[in-house]
Amino acid sequence: ETGVTQTPRHLVMGMTNKKSLKCEQHLGHNAMYWYKQSAKKPLELMFVYSLEERVENNSVPSRFSPECPNSSHLFLHLHTLQPEDSALYLCASSQVFAGGFEQYFGPGTRLTVT
Amino acid sequence: DQQVKQNSPSLSVQEGRISILNCDYTNSMFDYFLWYKKYPAEGPTFLISISSIKDKNEDGRFTVFLNKSAKHLSLHIVPSQPGDSAVYFCAASGSYGGATNKLIFGTGTLLAVQP
Numbered sequence: 432e433t434g435v436t437q438t439p440r441h442l443v444m445g446m447t448n449k450k451s452l453k454c455e456q457h458l459g460h461n462a463m464y465w466y467k468q469s470a471k472k473p474l475e476l477m478f479v480y481s482l483e484e485r486v487e488n489n490s491v492p493s494r495f496s497p498e499c500p501n502s503s504h505l506f507l508h509l510h511t512l513q514p515e516d517s518a519l520y521l522c523a524s525s526q527v528f529a530g531g532f533e534q535y536f537g538p539g540t541r542l543t544v545t
Numbered sequence: 546d547q548q549v550k551q552n553s554p555s556l557s558v559q560e561g562r563i564s565i566l567n568c569d570y571t572n573s574m575f576d577y578f579l580w581y582k583k584y585p586a587e588g589p590t591f592l593i594s595i596s597s598i599k600d601k602n603e604d605g606r607f608t609v610f611l612n613k614s615a616k617h618l619s620l621h622i623v624p625s626q627p628g629d630s631a632v633y634f635c636a637a638s639g640s641y642g643g644a645t646n647k648l649i650f651g652t653g654t655l656l657a658v659q660p
Contacts, residue, residue, distance in 0.1 A: 476647065521589070533591045
């Protein structure tokens with residue numbers, strides 16, 4: 432148990448669907464992250480929220496929309512996805528301004544777009 | 546262009562022997578390095594880290610070595626155990642002013658420890 436939970440663990444959706452991924456961290460951290468992991472590729476950073484403000488958006492298509500209502504919760508809203516968006520989506524949290532760079536990850540959501 | 550590279554996609558080691566996982570980086574601004582372990586169907590788990598002011602950090606069976614001039618780091622696991630079988634990711638970060646702990650990851654190395 433890493434203190435970061437993600438739901439759902441698996442999701443199959445059609446290209447016209449709208450769905451949301453949820454992440455919750457119980458570590459008291461002040462920054463949260465969304466990553467995408469595709470086969471044979473490094474983890475790709477998608478979004479960073481620090482102190483509840485979005486501080487980074489790595490050229491992610493607008494069909495992915497993040498939301499961070501408070502420091503413990505992070506959502507990724509999905510709409511009109513493409514089959515190439517099928518991947519493992521990982522949420523992470525960390526404590527910024529604390530001197531270290533460690534991020535703590537959730538188990539991920541395995542997304543399949545049909 | 547990949548700034549953090551793990552050139553060995555897989556490694557097989559006998560139980561009890563040493564496992565050595567390698568990582569190279571290109572950005573000289575990186576000053577903090579981490580190793581993560583990932584089992585199937587789980588998220589990456591933080592294992593060990595090293596700051597650029599050090600060249601070695603040890604935690605139990607795990608030791609990370611940093612060679613800044615070569616832009617190379619390695620993770621040594623001694624002795625290797627079957628439970629160490631997992632994908633190992635190298636990651637690097639720079640001093641981004643503290644607003645984010647942005648990490649750049651390698652592609653991972655699958656370690657298989659044979660009983």
